[in-house]
């Protein structure tokens with residue numbers, strides 16, 4: 130890109146994830162400009178733009194029309210999972226880079242098609258895994274790298290809450306699975322990035338879906354899942370993702386080393402403690418109630434990594450470079466491959482060895 134030019138962005142999908150990304154763009158106006166927003170529900174486009182004080186922007190309700198007409202450098206895909214590949218492929222074919230929300234796609238074959246198309250078009254796929262930019266996780270990595278907990282032996286990471294708000298998360302066709310693909314993508318992509326995808330074996334268990342589920346019998350995919358992994362250097366990890374956690378989203382990561390340990394609570398460790406009889410307007414993502422004692426989050430979107438993730442993508446586009454490990458298209462694809470293998474492991478009750486190493 131020309132020196133001093135701002136990256137022009139078309140956001141597709143103006144709901145929950147669209148809002149997370151808008152916070153990122155709002156904080157990097159020096160290098161990026163949202164020039165258009167598309168959502169099949171126009172009122173959501175207007176509401177999102179109003180919330181962030183966007184004045185000059187184009188409105189679309191059809192993503193093909195938006196991709197065809199908007200002059201932009203990148204299409205940021207914040208749509209339900211089943212649309213990621215269709216929209217990414219169309220955008221790449223029209224010569225735009227793409228940012229794709231997690232998971233890369235609902236099926237591995239779709240994910241592969243996205244990467245193939247990017248290669249053909251000479252454009253990049255930026256995979257939006259916010260955990261990699263969570264400041265607490267960056268600090269943990271510094272501590273591990275300085276040797277303060279010795280050699281890393283084991284990582285336990287989980288994202289859990291009481292169920293997705295999105296109607297598109299309820300069926301396998303639209304979501305790709307249940308809690309493992311929808312929530313487990315974060316801890317999985319994170320541990321894979323720490324070890325540069327060099328996993329050797331995995332095994333997983335899930336609740337199975339529908340009547341076999343623990344709590345959400347109407348959910349086609351599983352409402353509880355865990356996956357253990359072993360890496361080439363011997364480190365082990367356990368990833369957990371479920372919908373049986375009330376009281377707000379739980380993002381907890383523990384690191385165990387030969388000389389110490391680190392504990393991180395990304396969502397419930399706000400320095401603010403509040404007791405409220407009427408309830409605060411907002412405390413933490415997915416909290417069902419906010420009365421009584423709560424821990425209202427401080428700059429939640431920054432602390433979960435969305436702000437620096439978007440800035441990183443904008444800088445990569447300006448410098449015409451690939452994203453860092455964990456945020457490249459191939460990392461999104463590997464996370465999706467691991468999720469699919471974890472489903473196979475759970476279905477067939479077997480340990481799976483990585484045949485790619």
Ligand SMILES: NC(=O)c1ccc[n+]([C@@H]2O[C@H](COP(=O)([O-])OP(=O)(O)OC[C@H]3O[C@@H](n4cnc5c(N)ncnc54)[C@H](O)[C@@H]3O)[C@@H](O)[C@H]2O)c1
Pocket residue numbers: 141142143144145146147167168169170173190191192207208209210212230231232257259294295296297311
């Ligand atoms: N990184 C994270 O922490 C995080 C958090 C939430 C969601 N996500 C991901 O972001 C994506 C979107 O999730 P969400 O929670 O915002 O979903 P959502 O269901 O709340 O919203 C989806 C939006 O897409 C619009 N839409 C649906 N079909 C469309 C179409 N054909 N054309 C145009 N617009 C259409 C809907 O009107 C809606 O506004 C999903 O892939 C999800 O996995 C990521």
